Amino acid sequence: MSDSKSTPLVQLPARLLSSALSAFFAFLRPYFPHILPLVVCLSLVPLLLLLSASAGWVVWRNAAVGWKAPLYLQYGDGVPPYAQMALPPLVSQQRYDVFLHLQVPNLEGTYALGNFMTTLTLSSRSNKTIASIRRPTIVTPPRVPFYSRAPSVIDVKVPLLTEFTPGARLVIANVEVGRRDNWKAVGSGEGREVSVISASLNGIVVHHGIRGLITRLPLLSALISSIIFLVITSLIVGVCVLPLMLRQAAPPYTEPEPHFAQVDIKPLPTISSSSSEDSEDVEEKPLVPARRSRPSSRTEIKIEDAPSTTLASSGSQTVRRRRSTLADSDLSSDSSES
Template identity: 45%
Template sequence: MDVRVKQEDDKAQLRGDIQHDAEGLATESPLLRIPMLLFNMIASAFRLIRPFGPQLIPLVVFALSIPVVVFFSLSAGWFVWRSIAVGWESTIYLQYGDGTPPHAWVDLRNLSPYQPYDVSVQVVVPATEANYALGNFMTTLSIYTPTNKSIASARRPSIVTPPGPSPMSLLYRANRQVHLDIPLLSSFESGQSNARAYIEFGRSDQWRSLGKGEGKELSVSSVQIRGVVVHKGFRGLLTRFPLLTAMASSGAFLFVSFTILASCILPAVEWRLHSVAGDSNNEPYDKPRRQTSRPKAEPERKYTAPYSISGWLQERRQYHSNSLTKFYYDTLASTPFAFISD
């Protein structure tokens, strides 16, 4: 059936249905008139778009898939941002009075296994004469796997020196403190996502007294262990710009997903449109022919030269029909000259 004729029939049927519904609504009660009118409008809308269903369904699926693709793209960017290695820091609570120098165990979590870190310890000690008189003391760090296998260890000496005068100390009397930054490991790679660290401060000869009887034990206000990311190679480029890397990953995921979605759905729409166009092209159409000024070529006349007597007799027989002449030529055709071929 012709597509145009079918569309005209659908429109005529739709007009008739609307007119019939309008006449029926005029006789119904006012309470049912508005719901029925809305129902008829919705039904009419569906009838109008029914011929375009094969084209609209892929477009609707494509439009509904866009929010899903955007959500997964943002999730991919968030996952990349969470996966990029960052620095870490943990607070240490030292143990005193066990007959050993101040020590503590601390869990190191969420480590990037193959990301190098610079590990250091930040110590805040009171500015007291006992800490000044202690002199050099050792800071020991040992890192173990969860199965108690040693990964790395380091020992560094440190000393507490009196802080210099500050303008604020002249205004009011405050508890003065000394901040120590002790580097321990450089470009350390744990190879594990979780590890345990043992840290110890002080001297092994702390049992000996100093000055007025103080022991050789370091007084500490707070301790923190810190790991700083070492930017090295391509991984270092990512760790230096984590937010930009996450945005680029999200954009790349969105582009690839959108390209795949479009290549899967839009060709169906294009195929439907081409099929409709092909149906419309099948309609009969009288195309006017262009007049040419060239004269028509006359058909060639066939002429057979009488190279033999029999051929000449056959040609002459076509122009003579009386019996006497026919008998004469038949007699000549029976002579030996008739056997002469072309």
């Protein structure tokens, strides 16, 4: 018994909640046509903000930046020191200045080597050659002020490519440093190789056009791109949703009632007795037709009816004249004479 009595008490809050929700929706039902477009617009605001932020991130992520790829030269293979590596992802249509940076020891033997060659070959992942170039290089002793000590390491910069456009995102570089004759004419004729402490292949972005503005100010460019994307998408959503709101807000069309112009009806003028008597006199006077010439014996005589005339006084009713009987009397007199 206790369970059966407690069950309605448990269901009571649910019933109250459902009735409250039904009453709330019944109260808002007349306003749904006006509130629904506004709710749709507000629900699209987070999506628009997310898309705008994504657009700015894409611009910032794809902005070209300088890069540096370390090289690990290989020695002792019977050829000049060489290295092969994949460059960082590049912007295919961006211009770069590419150069080789070497750190060599500050020794007399390094200066005695004289000129040596630096070869760079860039190829795609499909082993298609994009660019290939060779540049001569020589190491010279640095100028050191008298009050300072000579450095133990010398930096050598070898320019290779100027305003180079890779045309591909993933590029593989092959670098070769040294002479292929191994400097056999140096010293006693033994082969030698250039000593390199560290080497790296560097790329510097060339600022040009709109890409140059983006590469100079990547964060500001991303922010401007987000704002422009947000404005454009907001205008598109407004153009799509605003007509729905205006259609719901416009009053229903009602057909206008026909408008009839008021006409003043004036009473007809009364007919005087004198005018009526004149009309009767005119009516009583018969119209005498002209006597016709005597026809032949076999010719039939056609008598036309006298035309009826309508006499109307000003505003009075029309009066028709009756057929005259004079035509019958003329016909009888003609027959008697014959």
